[in-house]
Structures are given as C-alpha cells and as structure tokens.
Amino acid sequence: MLTDSDRGRHRLRRALGLLSPFFRRYGLRLTAGCLALITVDFIQLWIPRIIKSAVDSLQEGSASSESLLHHGGLILLLSIAVAALRFLWRYFILGFSRYLERDIRNSMVSHVITLDRTFFQKRPAGEIMALSSNDLASVQLACGMGLVAFTDAVVMTVAALAFMAYIHPGLTAIAMAPMPVLAVLTRFLAARLHHRFRRVQELFSHLTEFTRNCLASLRLIKAYTQERVQLERFDRLGRAYIRNNLKLAAIQGTLFPMSGFIGNMSLLLVLFFGGRLTIRETITAGDFVAFINYLFMLTWPMMALGWVANLFQRGVTSLERIRDLLEERPALRDPLHPVTLPVVRGQLRIRNLTFTYPGTREPALNEVSLEAGRGLLGIVGRTGSGKSTLCRLLARLYPIPDGTYYVDGIDVNRLSVDAVRRQIAYVPQNVILFSESIAQNIALGRPEASREEIESVARAAAIHEEIMAMEEGYDTRVGERGVRLSGGQRQRIALARALLTRRPILIIDDGLSAVDMETEYAIVHSLRSYLEGRTCIIVSHRVAPLSDADEIVILEAGRVAARGTHRRLLETNGFYAAIARHQAARRTADGA
Numbered sequence: 001m002l003t004d005s006d007r008g009r010h011r012l013r014r015a016l017g018l019l020s021p022f023f024r025r026y027g028l029r030l031t032a033g034c035l036a037l038i039t040v041d042f043i044q045l046w047i048p049r050i051i052k053s054a055v056d057s058l059q060e061g062s063a064s065s066e067s068l069l070h071h072g073g074l075i076l077l078l079s080i081a082v083a084a085l086r087f088l089w090r091y092f093i094l095g096f097s098r099y100l101e102r103d104i105r106n107s108m109v110s111h112v113i114t115l116d117r118t119f120f121q122k123r124p125a126g127e128i129m130a131l132s133s134n135d136l137a138s139v140q141l142a143c144g145m146g147l148v149a150f151t152d153a154v155v156m157t158v159a160a161l162a163f164m165a166y167i168h169p170g171l172t173a174i175a176m177a178p179m180p181v182l183a184v185l186t187r188f189l190a191a192r193l194h195h196r197f198r199r200v201q202e203l204f205s206h207l208t209e210f211t212r213n214c215l216a217s218l219r220l221i222k223a224y225t226q227e228r229v230q231l232e233r234f235d236r237l238g239r240a241y242i243r244n245n246l247k248l249a250a251i252q253g254t255l256f257p258m259s260g261f262i263g264n265m266s267l268l269l270v271l272f273f274g275g276r277l278t279i280r281e282t283i284t285a286g287d288f289v290a291f292i293n294y295l296f297m298l299t300w301p302m303m304a305l306g307w308v309a310n311l312f313q314r315g316v317t318s319l320e321r322i323r324d325l326l327e328e329r330p331a332l333r334d335p336l337h338p339v340t341l342p343v344v345r346g347q348l349r350i351r352n353l354t355f356t357y358p359g360t361r362e363p364a365l366n367e368v369s370l371e372a373g374r375g376l377l378g379i380v381g382r383t384g385s386g387k388s389t390l391c392r393l394l395a396r397l398y399p400i401p402d403g404t405y406y407v408d409g410i411d412v413n414r415l416s417v418d419a420v421r422r423q424i425a426y427v428p429q430n431v432i433l434f435s436e437s438i439a440q441n442i443a444l445g446r447p448e449a450s451r452e453e454i455e456s457v458a459r460a461a462a463i464h465e466e467i468m469a470m471e472e473g474y475d476t477r478v479g480e481r482g483v484r485l486s487g488g489q490r491q492r493i494a495l496a497r498a499l500l501t502r503r504p505i506l507i508i509d510d511g512l513s514a515v516d517m518e519t520e521y522a523i524v525h526s527l528r529s530y531l532e533g534r535t536c537i538i539v540s541h542r543v544a545p546l547s548d549a550d551e552i553v554i555l556e557a558g559r560v561a562a563r564g565t566h567r568r569l570l571e572t573n574g575f576y577a578a579i580a581r582h583q584a585a586r587r588t589a590d591g592a
C-alpha cells in the first residue's frame with residue numbers, strides 16, 4: 001500500500017517530469033547562468049580572506065599604506081567582477097524562467113484547444129485562466145529566483161563552511177549547532193505551506209471564474225437588480241481568499257523570522273567562543289573577523305532556505321495543477337487507424353442512438369433513429385425534447401457509441417473527428433462573434449474568402465442590406481468596442497459564416513429564433529436554391545418555414561414521436577397541427 005510520503009514523492013516526480021524537457025532545451029543558458037552565479041559566490045568568499053590578511057598585517061604591524069591600498073584595490077576589482085557576473089546570471093537564469101513560462105503557457109493553450117465540451121463542463125474558464133496566470137507565475141518564480149536562491153544557498157553554505165572549518169573546525173561545529181532546529185522547522189512548516197497554498201490557488205480560481213461570470217452577465221445582473229447580492233457573494237469569496245492568504249502569511253511569518261533568529265544564535269555563540277579563541281591566540285584577529293564574515297554570509301542562505309522551501313512548495317503545487325490540466329484527454333478521440341472519407345454525399349444516418357450527458361442520469365436522447373440526405377430535414381419539438389442535443393451529436397461534439405451514427409454509410413467512430421467536422425457547417429443556438437470586423441466574423445471558416453463571396457452569403461442570410469447601412473459596412477467592428485448587434489443580426493451573421501464554408505452538410509440549431517417569422521420564412525426559402533445538392537437540417541420552433549422540408553421529425557422527451565412531410569403531419573399529428581394553427585393565427589394577427 002502506498003504511504004502518504006510515497007504518494008507525495010510520486011506527485012513530485014510527475015510534476016518535475018514536466019520541467020525536464022525545458023531544462024534540456026535551455027541547458028546551455030542555464031549552465032552559463034549557474035556558472036556566473038557560482039563564480040560570484042566564490043569571489044565573495046574570497047573577500048574575507050583579503051580582509052583577514054589586511055587585519056593580520058595590521059596586528060603584526062607589517063601593514064603599510066601601499067599594502068592597505070593594494071588590499072582595497074583588490075576588493076574593488078572583485079566587486080566590479082561581481083557586478084558584471086550578477087548581471088549575467090540574472091540575464092541567463094531569469095531569462096530561462098521567462099522562456100519556460102512562455103513554453104508552458106503555449107502548451108497549455110494548444111492543449112486546451114484540443115479538449116472538448118465534456119472537459120469545459122467540468123472545468124470552468126476562470127479556473128483555466130487562474131492556472132495560466134497565478135499558477136504559471138509561481139512556477140516561473142520557483143524556476144527563476146527559486147533556482148538562483150537554491151544554488152546560491154547550497155554553494156555558499158558548503159564553501160563558507162569549508163572556509164570556516166579551515167579557520168577552526170571546533171568553532172565551526174559550535175556555530176552550526178542551532179542548524180538542525182532550522183531543518184526540522186522548515187520540514188514541518190513546508191508541509192503546512194503546501195496545503196495552504198493549494199487552498200489559496202483554488203480560491204483564486206473561484207474568484208476569477210466568479211469575476212468572469214459577472215462581467216459576462218452584467219446586463220442580466222442589472223436587469224434583475226442583483227448588484228448587491230453579487231457584490232456580497234464577491235465579498236464573501238474575497239474574504240475567504242484573504243483569510244487563507246493570511247494563514248499562509250502566518251506560516252511564512254513563522255518560517256522567516258525563525259531562520260533569522262537561529263542565525264543570530266550562531267553569531268552569539270561565535271562572538272563568545274571565537275572571541276575566547278582569539279584572546280588565547282588560538283586563531284588570529286584576522287581569522288576571527290573573517291570567520292564572522294563567513295557567518296554573515298551563511299545568514300542569507302539560512303534565510304534563503306525558508307524562502308526557497310516556500311517558493312518550491314508553491315511551484316510544485318502549481319506545477320501539479322498545470323500537469324493535471326495537461327493530462328486531461330479529450331473524451332472524443334480519433335480512432336487508431338481512421339478510415340478516409342471519400343467525396344461526401346451528405347448522407348447522414350442515426351441508428352438507435354441513446355445519449356446521456358456526462359454527470360447526468362436521464363438520457364437526453366432515447367433510441368433515436370433518423371436519416372438525412374440531400375435536401376431539407378426539419379426538426380421540431382417542445383423545449384427540452386432533445387433537439388439541440390441531436391444537433392450537437394450530429395456535429396460530432398460528444399462521443400457516442402459505435403454503430404449509432406453513419407456518414408455516407410461509414411460509422412463516425414471509424415473516421416477522424418476533424419474529417420467529420422470538416423463536412424459540417426453548424427450554427428449553434430448561442431452565437432459567438434469575435435471582437436473583429438463583420439467581414440472577419442463571417443470569414444471565420446474561410447479567412448481567404450473574397451469580399452464578393454462574403455457579400456453573397458450575407459445576401460443569402462438576409463443581412464447584407466443591414467450591414468451596408470452601417471457606417472463602415474463590412475469593416476464595422478463587432479463587440480465591446482464596436483457596434484452592438486441585435487440577436488437576429490447576430491444569428492444571420494452566424495448563418496452567413498456557415499454558408500461561406502461551402503460544406504456539404506448544414507445544421508442550424510434554432511439559429512433563426514431571434515428573427516421575425518417572415519424573415520425566417522424568407523431565409524429558409526432563399527436557402528433552398530443555395531443548398532442545392534447539400535444536406536440541411538434545421539431545428540425550428542416555427543413550423544411555417546419548414547413547410548417545404550422533405551421530412552420533418554418531431555422529438556418528444558428525447559424520442560422520435562412522429563415524422564413526415566408538413567402536410568402529412570398537419571393531418572396526423574395533433575401537436576404539430578396545434579402549433580401550426582397557433583402560429584398561423586399569430587402571423588395573421590401580426591399582419592393585420
């Protein structure tokens with residue numbers, strides 16, 4: 001059975017494994033930086049030797065102005081060398097940590113892009129943003145300043161101890177007596193630090209996600225006058241974040257001063273015992289001064305120990321979180337040996353498809369079978385009957401069992417996910433437009449499309465006239481810093497975007513719900529000629545625009561309740577006939 005410390009070691013190995021390629025990639029830069037750093041340390045360790053020789057010559061009476069100037073000049077030269085080398089290690093090692101940060105961020109973004117809806121249902125965007133900001137910053141700090149402090153502390157400690165032992169081994173042992181206390185303290189507090197820091201990072205993720213949500217739904221919050229409630233929730237989250245940060249600070253606050261205190265205990269011991277050794281002339285006054293200098297040099301590494309332990313703990317915790325993200329795999333994966341899709345005829349077949357969303361128990365679709373070929377297939381049904389789910393599955397956004405969905409007679413699970421998606425232009429219910437020009441938004445799927453092609457699909461989607469009426473026409477920017485579009489305009493731009501891809505299969509999931517009934521009718525009518533030779537599936541709450549459809553499928557509670565042409569359904573299906581009557585009456589009333 002694995003113990004806690006085995007698990008801890010395993011986690012550490014896994015997390016550090018993520019870094020090893022970067023250490024190899026930037027090995028030269030790192031080696032150069034570490035060499036510069038170690039050289040600085042040795043030069044600094046040499047300076048007390050020069051001071052010792054100056055003090056000894058003063059004590060012996062052999063000192064002259066010239067020799068003192070010589071000692072001073074040497075120290076000055078060494079200081080210049082230290083300054084130059086410090087610049088170099090900063091440039092190389094901190095540069096390494098920035099490259100590392102960039103590379104990990106790039107792998108995170110390119111990995112997240114491959115993940116699918118199942119993942120995003122589980123991990124909110126705020127959490128991913130926190131990982132790429134706060135957590136990545138901790139890793140960068142640990143691999144930059146953490147690495148510097150660690151190397152510095154180790155080299156300084158070993159070398160200073162060697163110089164001290166050279167002066168007087170006994171005195172060195174006395175000076176080091178309080179050190180085990182520091183080691184035990186660091187080990188004890190580091191575990192608590194790790195736990196607390198993880199909690200702080202989690203709370204930061206919640207805070208980021210909450211802020212993102214608030215900003216995205218600001219209008220809704222105002223409309224429901226929920227500002228105060230939201231502010232209170234935000235405040236509660238902020239307080240929890242502060243509370244945990246303060247607990248973290250309390251642990252750090254114990255670690256740092258304790259390191260300093262233990263350093264001062266050593267100084268006290270050296271002053272007393274070293275002073276007595278000097279009086280007895282066992283060591284020279286120069287040795288005593290040099291010894292104290294070395295002890296001061298040890299104070300920083302001792303303090304650094306606590307700080308480095310803290311930085312490394314934070315870095316490892318963050319690295320684990322990042323590693324967890326990078327180990328996420330898309331639920332929808334390509335087969336090992338995908339079949340190549342020949343020229344697509346657009347023949348879709350769903351067979352006995354039952355689908356349950358991850359994390360839910362009730363199936364959203366139950367034993368659904370249908371076929372769609374060139375022409376128009378309409379889908380209607382009450383809200384929640386599974387229409388959008390069916391569209392998402394047809395658009396290949398969720399994994400489904402083998403033998404339930406065929407494109408041109410081939411099971412989609414034998415095709416690569418991209419190969420299927422490339423055949424389908426999908427217009428989802430919620431339109432997403434980027435903060436770019438209208439032309440760029442329409443050309444998302446084919447950035448190389450000419451302006452004529454863009455205008456032509458905009459005409460088919462009945463949005464051209466409205467775009468031309470805007471001040472900058474197709475170059476009008478959309479979004480926060482641009483023009484605000486109505487729901488109907490956004491939907492028609494999304495439709496134009498889908499048409500431009502010229503894909504053989506078009507799926508519109510209630511994508512015209514925000515335009516008025518007449519416009520929807522006109523669009524569906526004009527699409528007929530555009531979709532010649534293509535497969536088109538339209539989900540609509542209105543039946544009139546689907547009156548020309550080759551077939552209409554009625555969904556009810558995730559099952560196919562009826563199917564047929566408009567005319568046949570009017571005669572045979574009570575639900576269909578009722579909504580057709582109701583909508584016709586409204587149309588007449590609106591027209592009156």
Ligand SMILES: Nc1ncnc2c1ncn2[C@@H]1O[C@H](COP(=O)(O)OP(=O)(O)OP(=O)(O)O)[C@@H](O)[C@H]1O
Binds near residue numbers: 364385389390
């Ligand atoms: N992402 C999801 N995770 C879990 N359950 C979902 C998800 N999306 C939809 N459902 C559930 O699946 C069922 C079918 O929903 P779906 O959105 O497909 O219906 P719909 O017919 O498109 O409804 P509407 O006309 O309101 O858009 C509903 O019970 C819904 O709660």
